[in-house]
Amino acid sequence: MCMxxxxxxxxRFRDPRFYQVAVLGLLLCYGIVALDFGIRWQNALAILxxxxxxxxxxxxxxxxxxxxxxxxxxxxxxxxxLLRTDVIALATLAAVIxxxxxxxxxxxxxxxxxxxxxxxxxLMLISDKAWVSSGQWxxxxxxxxxxxxxxxxxxxxxxxxxxTIAFATTYAVLLVGRALWLEDPLTIPLHQMQxxxxxxxxxxxxxxxxxxxxxxxxxxxxxxxxxxxxxTIQFIFYEPNGPIxxxxxxxxxxxxxxxxxxxxxxxxxxxAGNPATQIKGVF
Amino acid sequence: MRMLITVAVVVLTVAITTTAQAFCGxxxxxxxxxxxxxxxxxxxxxxxxxxxxxxxNDFRGAVEDFAVVIPVPTFIERGQINVADRALVEHLDAYTxxxxxxxxxxxxxARYELRKNSQMSDAALPxxxxxxxxAGRSQGVTIEASYTVGExxxxxxxxxxxxxxxxxxxxNNYNIPKGAERVVGSYLKQDMRFFVAKVNLAEQSKxxxxxxxxxxxxxxxxxFMLPIRLGTLNANGKQELxxxxxxxxxxxxxxxxxxxxxxxxxxxxxxxxxxxxxxYRDMFARQTIQENERAxxxxxxxxxxxxxxxxxxxxxxxxxxxxxxxxxxxxxNGRFAPSQSPAQNVFVTRLHLRYDREHFPEDxxxxxxxxxxxxxxxxxxxxxxxxxxxxxxxxxKTSVRDRQExxxxxxxNLTGWNIDEIRSKIPRIDGITPEPVVTPWWKRIWQ
Numbered sequence: 178m179c180m181x182x183x184x185x186x187x188x189r190f191r192d193p194r195f196y197q198v199a200v201l202g203l204l205l206c207y208g209i210v211a212l213d214f215g216i217r218w219q220n221a222l223a224i225l226x227x228x229x230x231x232x233x234x235x236x237x238x239x240x241x242x243x244x245x246x247x248x249x250x251x252x253x254x255x256x257x258x259l260l261r262t263d264v265i266a267l268a269t270l271a272a273v274i275x276x277x278x279x280x281x282x283x284x285x286x287x288x289x290x291x292x293x294x295x296x297x298x299x300l301m302l303i304s305d306k307a308w309v310s311s312g313q314w315x316x317x318x319x320x321x322x323x324x325x326x327x328x329x330x331x332x333x334x335x336x337x338x339x340x341t342i343a344f345a346t347t348y349a350v351l352l353v354g355r356a357l358w359l360e361d362p363l364t365i366p367l368h369q370m371q372x373x374x375x376x377x378x379x380x381x382x383x384x385x386x387x388x389x390x391x392x393x394x395x396x397x398x399x400x401x402x403x404x405x406x407x408x409t410i411q412f413i414f415y416e417p418n419g420p421i422x423x424x425x426x427x428x429x430x431x432x433x434x435x436x437x438x439x440x441x442x443x444x445x446x447x448x449a450g451n452p453a454t455q456i457k458g459v460f
Numbered sequence: 461m462r463m464l465i466t467v468a469v470v471v472l473t474v475a476i477t478t479t480a481q482a483f484c485g486x487x488x489x490x491x492x493x494x495x496x497x498x499x500x501x502x503x504x505x506x507x508x509x510x511x512x513x514x515x516x517n518d519f520r521g522a523v524e525d526f527a528v529v530i531p532v533p534t535f536i537e538r539g540q541i542n543v544a545d546r547a548l549v550e551h552l553d554a555y556t557x558x559x560x561x562x563x564x565x566x567x568x569x570a571r572y573e574l575r576k577n578s579q580m581s582d583a584a585l586p587x588x589x590x591x592x593x594x595a596g597r598s599q600g601v602t603i604e605a606s607y608t609v610g611e612x613x614x615x616x617x618x619x620x621x622x623x624x625x626x627x628x629x630x631x632n633n634y635n636i637p638k639g640a641e642r643v644v645g646s647y648l649k650q651d652m653r654f655f656v657a658k659v660n661l662a663e664q665s666k667x668x669x670x671x672x673x674x675x676x677x678x679x680x681x682x683x684f685m686l687p688i689r690l691g692t693l694n695a696n697g698k699q700e701l702x703x704x705x706x707x708x709x710x711x712x713x714x715x716x717x718x719x720x721x722x723x724x725x726x727x728x729x730x731x732x733x734x735x736x737x738x739x740y741r742d743m744f745a746r747q748t749i750q751e752n753e754r755a756x757x758x759x760x761x762x763x764x765x766x767x768x769x770x771x772x773x774x775x776x777x778x779x780x781x782x783x784x785x786x787x788x789x790x791x792x793n794g795r796f797a798p799s800q801s802p803a804q805n806v807f808v809t810r811l812h813l814r815y816d817r818e819h820f821p822e823d824x825x826x827x828x829x830x831x832x833x834x835x836x837x838x839x840x841x842x843x844x845x846x847x848x849x850x851x852x853x854x855x856x857k858t859s860v861r862d863r864q865e866x867x868x869x870x871x872x873n874l875t876g877w878n879i880d881e882i883r884s885k886i887p888r889i890d891g892i893t894p895e896p897v898v899t900p901w902w903k904r905i906w907q
Contacts, residue, residue, distance in 0.1 A: 213721075214718075261829065261830075261831070262830065263831060263832070263833060304830070305709045305710075306830035308827065308829040308831075310713065310829070311715050312713065312714050312715045312716050312718055315752070315754065358649065359649050360642050368716070369822065372716070414682055415683040415685075416682060417715050417827045
């Protein structure tokens, strides 16, 4: 993505989403080529096309001045990485729900639900033909994935990564606390954290600056809230997909948190001529 | 008296004999039933939060040593435990086993309709004879229920503290593996409960069984999981576990370990037919290591209504219900004609793992997916045409030679067997002078 110094310093590449596209693209290639973990290229194409088309329609309907394909591309890649289905129509529907929810469900100028998250949960609710395969990354892949994610944060000098940090810390503390209470060996919480879907969730979904609170304190609170709900779903109710369900359940609290804790609304790009504030956050 | 704690003890078969007519090749596999030692087979029937688990074992210790302490994810009461017919698990094993199929090349000089054959036979399974003994009195642990099911004496324990349960087990002469107290304590805090099953010698001799029949437990719980941690405590080395999941919607996979499809549909040399057991064992070992010994392998995923090729007939409605499939229709007469029978709404997943405490620290957690794509472990042998030919068949023979080399390399890749030894075992058909295959010198250095 960022092959030359000149290119990297060009203003349009200051948008952190380019890094995100690069990392997600690498993950997708690795998943398809090396892991063979059930991603169908037909689904990938359907999701990609449907997301861009819906983004285009939404842009027109909302009367926005310019069509921005980047966010829809990132949503497509997250969906492709996490969603499994044998039905292309469902994959297409997922992309439409994801991007559609962004334009339709808005409070105080922000969309409420993370697009990929809304699509995953909707599909799991309406059909038993769609699921999330969270254990398919394998331990070797996890290390590479964790490195890619951390590298991504460093590269983008993440200023909005509080949500990720709060989520990961709270979740880790809960898992280790549970192991200590159960007198389990610590290899168990360590193994529970080595989950590819969990990492993708933490670094590429919950961190979405558009659907997290505007204030720093709010983001910390939000990350901890999602982690607590995820833990409850996964280890008290013993249901799978705890984090993904937790995020959608926590999303309605964001407007409340924003009402209490004021912060600056996130924009992907700041006006030109103000390079110091161009990178406002991770994503 | 000395007793052992184990989670589930089982008899295993991997692939079974038989040849069935099918357009995906003729089924010819034969694999030794004692292919793996210390193997367990567990059938998990699951729909919503209802689970019926069937545990079969291959316990081969001294007769009086046998007893199992079985953790279950929730409280259970009298009546939720049953004893199943071992033939049910054997049938399921046979139906889902990885299979070898064969094709015969037609006469390269004539248009030739492939002739199909079928023959079926069942594999005979070794049986082990076990006996048990009765328990002592409770101390610090309440025995909620104590009764006899088939040849088993069942004790449902209501301990809420691990030390109480461990103490009770020790006082009743159970040999508790080191570390069991912690695991039992962890399970109790997770609201799991235990029951003890021992063989009632008098009942066993009255019933006339010379082997242990599988135990079944029916329960309701959100936990779609299999507790394997106790089983890793007293294990010498790695253990084999087969999990057969019978579900309504689709394939089952593990959510906390990678589920990997075993390589399948590979053409292998003809001699593999005689060495299928070794082939399968070595291939599985190699694949396990390639996945860093942390993967669960998918060996079969299929709609129970049919199969192709069939390693054994699909299970009848009656057999399925006896395994615990509670959602199938009641009015079936149990007869089965795979090509005509309606879909039974039962999807079977066969998972195979080799585990120990180091590589599988956590219990297996499962989820049911919406994936109904069929998958089977299937390996193919192609017999070259050996009859007389009425034309110049040199082109065909060259293609056979190329194919045999590809098969040799595929086999070496799958199993790690020496490629030169493989080549030396491949018969050459008349008129073919095999080109000397030279393995580069540098390939042999590090072999």
